[in-house]
Amino acid sequence: MNNLFDLLLQKPLPDPWLQGLLFVSFTLHLLFALFTLGTAILAFSYLLIGHWGTKPQAVGLAGRIAKAFMSHKSLAVVLGVAPLLLIQVAFTIPFFTSVTLFAPYWLAIIVLLIVAFLAFDLLAHFLDRNRLVPLILGTIGLLTLLAVPGIFVLILTASEHPSGWIAIIGQGYRLNGPLALHWLFRYLHVLGGAVMFGAAFHYFFAVEDTEDRKSLLRLLVAGTLLQMVLGILLYASLPDKPGMMVNLALFAGVAGAALFLWYLFTLGNTGEVPLPLHLTVFAMMCILVSMLLGRQLIQNRTYLPLTASLQEKTRAHSRETGAFAQESLERYQAKLNVVYDNGATIYANSCAFCHGELADGAGPEAKNMEVRPENLAAVRTTAPYLHKILTDGVPGSAMPYFSFLDRNKLDALAEYLNATHHLLGKQEPVPVAVSAPDRRQAGQEYAQSCTPCHGMDGKGTEQARDYRPPVPDFTVYSLTPRQMFEVISNGYHGTLMPSFGNLPEGVRWGLVEIVFAKRDQGGKR
Amino acid sequence: MEFPIFQVPYLGNGMTIALDAVLHVVISHGLAIGAVSMVVASEYLGQRRASRDWECFARDFLRVIVFLTTSVGAVTGVGIWLITSALAPRGIGSLLRVFFWPWFIEWGVFTAEVVIVLIYYYTWQSWTGERKKHHLRLGLGYVAAALCSALLITGILGFMLTPDGWPWDKSLWSAFFNVSYLPQLVLRLGIAYSLGTLFSVGYLVFTRRAPDFRKEGLAFFAKLALFSLTITLLSGVWYFEVVPSAFKTHSLYAVMTSRFSQQPELFWGITIGGAVFLLLFWLAALRKSVTSVRILVVPTIIVAVLFVAQFERVREFIRGPYLMPGYMYANQVLLEETPLFARKGMLPSSSWYNATARQGDPVGQGAYLFAQNCSACHTVGGINDIVARVQGRTADGIYVILGHTQEMVPFMPPFSGTDQERRTMADFLFHLADGTIKLGAPSRFTPLNGGSAHE
Numbered sequence: 001m002n003n004l005f006d007l008l009l010q011k012p013l014p015d016p017w018l019q020g021l022l023f024v025s026f027t028l029h030l031l032f033a034l035f036t037l038g039t040a041i042l043a044f045s046y047l048l049i050g051h052w053g054t055k056p057q058a059v060g061l062a063g064r065i066a067k068a069f070m071s072h073k074s075l076a077v078v079l080g081v082a083p084l085l086l087i088q089v090a091f092t093i094p095f096f097t098s099v100t101l102f103a104p105y106w107l108a109i110i111v112l113l114i115v116a117f118l119a120f121d122l123l124a125h126f127l128d129r130n131r132l133v134p135l136i137l138g139t140i141g142l143l144t145l146l147a148v149p150g151i152f153v154l155i156l157t158a159s160e161h162p163s164g165w166i167a168i169i170g171q172g173y174r175l176n177g178p179l180a181l182h183w184l185f186r187y188l189h190v191l192g193g194a195v196m197f198g199a200a201f202h203y204f205f206a207v208e209d210t211e212d213r214k215s216l217l218r219l220l221v222a223g224t225l226l227q228m229v230l231g232i233l234l235y236a237s238l239p240d241k242p243g244m245m246v247n248l249a250l251f252a253g254v255a256g257a258a259l260f261l262w263y264l265f266t267l268g269n270t271g272e273v274p275l276p277l278h279l280t281v282f283a284m285m286c287i288l289v290s291m292l293l294g295r296q297l298i299q300n301r302t303y304l305p306l307t308a309s310l311q312e313k314t315r316a317h318s319r320e321t322g323a324f325a326q327e328s329l330e331r332y333q334a335k336l337n338v339v340y341d342n343g344a345t346i347y348a349n350s351c352a353f354c355h356g357e358l359a360d361g362a363g364p365e366a367k368n369m370e371v372r373p374e375n376l377a378a379v380r381t382t383a384p385y386l387h388k389i390l391t392d393g394v395p396g397s398a399m400p401y402f403s404f405l406d407r408n409k410l411d412a413l414a415e416y417l418n419a420t421h422h423l424l425g426k427q428e429p430v431p432v433a434v435s436a437p438d439r440r441q442a443g444q445e446y447a448q449s450c451t452p453c454h455g456m457d458g459k460g461t462e463q464a465r466d467y468r469p470p471v472p473d474f475t476v477y478s479l480t481p482r483q484m485f486e487v488i489s490n491g492y493h494g495t496l497m498p499s500f501g502n503l504p505e506g507v508r509w510g511l512v513e514i515v516f517a518k519r520d521q522g523g524k525r
Numbered sequence: 526m527e528f529p530i531f532q533v534p535y536l537g538n539g540m541t542i543a544l545d546a547v548l549h550v551v552i553s554h555g556l557a558i559g560a561v562s563m564v565v566a567s568e569y570l571g572q573r574r575a576s577r578d579w580e581c582f583a584r585d586f587l588r589v590i591v592f593l594t595t596s597v598g599a600v601t602g603v604g605i606w607l608i609t610s611a612l613a614p615r616g617i618g619s620l621l622r623v624f625f626w627p628w629f630i631e632w633g634v635f636t637a638e639v640v641i642v643l644i645y646y647y648t649w650q651s652w653t654g655e656r657k658k659h660h661l662r663l664g665l666g667y668v669a670a671a672l673c674s675a676l677l678i679t680g681i682l683g684f685m686l687t688p689d690g691w692p693w694d695k696s697l698w699s700a701f702f703n704v705s706y707l708p709q710l711v712l713r714l715g716i717a718y719s720l721g722t723l724f725s726v727g728y729l730v731f732t733r734r735a736p737d738f739r740k741e742g743l744a745f746f747a748k749l750a751l752f753s754l755t756i757t758l759l760s761g762v763w764y765f766e767v768v769p770s771a772f773k774t775h776s777l778y779a780v781m782t783s784r785f786s787q788q789p790e791l792f793w794g795i796t797i798g799g800a801v802f803l804l805l806f807w808l809a810a811l812r813k814s815v816t817s818v819r820i821l822v823v824p825t826i827i828v829a830v831l832f833v834a835q836f837e838r839v840r841e842f843i844r845g846p847y848l849m850p851g852y853m854y855a856n857q858v859l860l861e862e863t864p865l866f867a868r869k870g871m872l873p874s875s876s877w878y879n880a881t882a883r884q885g886d887p888v889g890q891g892a893y894l895f896a897q898n899c900s901a902c903h904t905v906g907g908i909n910d911i912v913a914r915v916q917g918r919t920a921d922g923i924y925v926i927l928g929h930t931q932e933m934v935p936f937m938p939p940f941s942g943t944d945q946e947r948r949t950m951a952d953f954l955f956h957l958a959d960g961t962i963k964l965g966a967p968s969r970f971t972p973l974n975g976g977s978a979h980e
Binding site: 085088117321325336338370401 | 528529530531533541545591592595596597599600601603604606607608610611612614615617618619621622623625626628629631632635636638639640643692693769770771774775777778781783784786787788789850851852859860861862863864865869874877880881914916917918919921922923924925926928929931932933934935936966968969
């Protein structure tokens, strides 16, 4: 199987390494994402309390909190690169499928983040200068920012439940039923985490006095309690039964959180000693890691078997395509050697499949078309008319427009056609001597049968120029005498041009003369 | 492997990526590399010449740069990835396997960049006196990290155009260090400093500065800019030298599109006119004419951004039918899948089609075949509208053309599917063009009439 090659089957690292790195890098990313969200929520809340509430001094705290936003959001973004890379490599199918299922929301993340980031960085700048501007910026920033975790949670929730995928594509970008409820609790759980981690961060880095410290401590306690309640709801809303390992990891997290709360409460009872930094970081990271471990184990329960079964299918598909690997590479190499910068190459590739290698209108595809390709070798026309047909195409036929080739290329093509088949050459004289009566009858015939479409002047009547395909303009376009005689005698297949084979041969040659005369008149004019 | 298909309606996939990517290139090259380097140079001049003006200019300018790069710059950068994840999942999923390690290392470099620039920014006031030297080193450290990012990302970008060995040996090294790597790297640095000096001058003339300092600054940046522009021009020529002729020959069309492809003189007029305009602007700056610079700087930035857009458009467009050279077409079909689908059929191989669409309905089949084969580039009713492309053609004509897209239009991939499927899609397109078929959900190419209702 050495010719087997499908990039989506390749793993740059063994699975345990990929999953381990994904877990570590995701934890880091989430930590800063929570700091970012928490900073935004806290800054805006203290801003409201300060400007519109009873504590004007809260504006100062809001300002100190908001200052951290720039660093947090920057780190949250860059730290997201690794988990995004790793999840796309480790769990390609569930992740990308979910992304494409919710593509509009996924794309909206870009705009939402830019608006939110700009709004909050500006907010930090305007905070103590004005009341209204920060309120507007904060509202816009918070609304856009809070939408982002909602979308990420949506994508992950959908990716973990492949049985719902078909339903999602039918419903148009929505989760339904129990999954929607599960999404809601999961999203709120992220926001609760943001308050908890944001409060803890700013407890150490933004407070100035005991008042601030007490306020943030209250938020930390409230956030932790809220997380416990939301956690229970989230657990209850899990669509599938979590296994033993999941329960163990979550239990460790809950136990850690309970211990942490107990510690916070006792501290509140014993007095106003600030929390020790190291212990708090340790405790909160323990809670975060065990909770995320539980989450990862839940995710793996669907991701792993799904990925394995799809890999099996892909491997089978790859074996089938592998048979064509060598010929595809050769065709690729051949294509690299073809440069569309000269008439011969362009004709051979872009025209010959219909008009034929000999330009006689008998290319391999000619038989598939009702309107037969033109016998180019027999055409005598002008450069502008040819260029117009090349750029406009011929409506009502297969002839497309070729303006995807620039002017230089189309000129080269025209030159090539002229050099090989005198396409832009002079009209040749009629090789047969037409008798006077035949000429007279041909004149009557043209006036009677031809003018309704071609017009007396040969330019074509208004109406016939709208035919599909339209009539040609005889003042700038004609054929070799033999070909013209042929078309008059047999008509043009697939168009309204009928056969005049019932007319005497001499009259038909007389008609050729008349049509050619239009070209001469057109040329003189 | 296969994913549900989504297209940004009307705008199309290419334009969506382009809007995000051009913004990102302007900020990442112009601000994150170019302008920050100017800030470090200005800080150095402030120390060297004991000039408060240079010092303050550097400090104030950095604030604006950090504000824009950490928000718009970083998000649009990741944005390119987010957009391609939704619009070309199979392509990006494959690409990041080829470049897994550069990509992973870039994560570290990117993080280092952000951390250093934040420290650089926040310690500006506090690291004074003896520590100022360290502060300057920090600035240089940031520039070094940003250059590392450029080294890594250029390798990934260059791959898509000039794959010398990758399609054959499938090794990271031949993908990364392809022949266009070095010229493209120099070109991008040229662009970075050309834009960086331009933004610096813009900031200089529109903020409150001492008149003498302003003139000194104008002359300083103008010299650097003229040098960078020369490098940009030379490396641009070098870059085009190494691009295979089969790709390069479509450059003019890439810029002019169908609408203007027959007026090549327009291209040269605008390009040379734009270059002369840039030159005149910098000569005015060199002559320290603050008023001219003030009037001209915004138009000059627009011209410069258009040049960047033009380069990126050409680079993206001329790789033609391939998303990954010799491996995957732009429509995410593998080169080796086309002959397989010609025998087995595209529809029987499409699990999403089989799971969602009503079977045996020709309109639904045609729509799905169009989505798979064409929707990477063609919209319905928007940019590069397929209706305008097939308008006026007969159904049998469309059928014939579909069998020869890759020869007739050198930058189009072939149709993948059986002869019957080709006929089905031709009829679909014919009726889409004559208005008898309409799409209900353009983003997923779900037809309004004729079915393909979901179970």
